[in-house]
Amino acid sequence: MVNPTSGRGLGARIAPAVRQRLTDAGLTVDVYETTCAEDVGRISTEVVASGADAVTLIGGDGTIHLGAQALANSGMPFGVIPAGTGNDFARGLGVPLKDPAAAADLVIAGRTRTIDLATAKDEFITTVVAGGFDSLVNKRANAMTWPKGNARYTVATLAELRTFQPLEYVVTVDGDQIETSAMLVAVGTGPMYGGGLQICAGAELDDGLLDVTIIQPVSRLTLLQMFPKLAKGTHVGHPAVRTLRGRSVRIESPGITAYADGEPLGLLPVDIGIAPGALTVFG
Numbered sequence: 129m130v131n132p133t134s135g136r137g138l139g140a141r142i143a144p145a146v147r148q149r150l151t152d153a154g155l156t157v158d159v160y161e162t163t164c165a166e167d168v169g170r171i172s173t174e175v176v177a178s179g180a181d182a183v184t185l186i187g188g189d190g191t192i193h194l195g196a197q198a199l200a201n202s203g204m205p206f207g208v209i210p211a212g213t214g215n216d217f218a219r220g221l222g223v224p225l226k227d228p229a230a231a232a233d234l235v236i237a238g239r240t241r242t243i244d245l246a247t248a249k250d251e252f253i254t255t256v257v258a259g260g261f262d263s264l265v266n267k268r269a270n271a272m273t274w275p276k277g278n279a280r281y282t283v284a285t286l287a288e289l290r291t292f293q294p295l296e297y298v299v300t301v302d303g304d305q306i307e308t309s310a311m312l313v314a315v316g317t318g319p320m321y322g323g324g325l326q327i328c329a330g331a332e333l334d335d336g337l338l339d340v341t342i343i344q345p346v347s348r349l350t351l352l353q354m355f356p357k358l359a360k361g362t363h364v365g366h367p368a369v370r371t372l373r374g375r376s377v378r379i380e381s382p383g384i385t386a387y388a389d390g391e392p393l394g395l396l397p398v399d400i401g402i403a404p405g406a407l408t409v410f411g
């Protein structure tokens with residue numbers, strides 16, 4: 129299935145080569161091009177019902193989020209060809225980001241694994257749920273038309289940093305309540321959001337646990353200095369960065385919108401659970 133709009137048209141551009149690669153390997157391929165967000169779930173549901181051997185999605189994190197709602201707990205093997213701007217799900221899985229043929233080769237090789245999904249507000253989440261400074265950055269970046277790609281997040285971060293004040297949170301992990309001021313709270317089954325920021329560095333995709341990262345109040349300069357470290361995951365260990373693991377997490381902070389898989393999920397509070405092994409993926 130192809131979201132032709134992913135990555136500003138990258139999905140449409142790489143689809144023919146991916147199809148060719150799969151058919152050259154002897155696979156029988158039916159191509160479905162989505163025309164709107166609703167198509168992703170509808171077609172995924174139809175493919176599961178059709179008895180096909182597998183489904184491959186060409187798209188970004190938003191497309192995968194939509195597809196995962198139908199594919200969760202179906203047992204149908206699911207391949208990802210990254211075509212978005214963030215591609216954090218593919219990054220977490222280790223799928224090649226800039227080589228669609230190599231990503232298709234993972235489908236051809238046919239090795240599958242099962243990975244966990246998070247659950248929140250009656251949705252399955254494939255990467256990270258977060259709320260705080262990063263929500264405001266995400267909201268601003270999503271509304272921007274320039275610059276393209278990840279540079280948008282940098283510009284949006286600098287803009288939000290000018291006025292941001294720490295927020296008051298109550299975070300409950302497996303029943304244990306933490307009251308704290310913080311810049312942000314993030315909860316993931318996988319490590320990444322924001323186009324390769326390892327906010328939940330070390331998160332295992334298949335350990336049955338949610339990884340929680342709380343960044344407690346730091347100066348604007350320190351937060352700015354933390355960003356390059358997020359890309360490598362080396363922010364963990366900073367005294368203001370608290371990490372926890374659990375099976376259920378509640379995040380409360382008044383007036384803050386939670387983001388999940390890069391899209392708005394709804395206002396906090398949010399209760400996050402885990403669906404162990406809910407998705408079968410090639411990789």
Ligand SMILES: Nc1ncnc2c1ncn2[C@@H]1O[C@H](COP(=O)(O)OP(=O)(O)OP(=O)(O)O)[C@@H](O)[C@H]1O
Pocket residue numbers: 131132133134135136162163164165166167168187188189190191192211212213214215216390
């Ligand atoms: N024809 C279409 N088919 C499916 N989704 C579409 C279509 N046109 C627009 N969309 C929108 O595209 C969004 C998904 O885009 P996707 O996430 O795949 O790409 P991206 O935003 O470029 O990448 P990323 O999420 O990795 O940054 C959906 O949430 C949907 O609202």
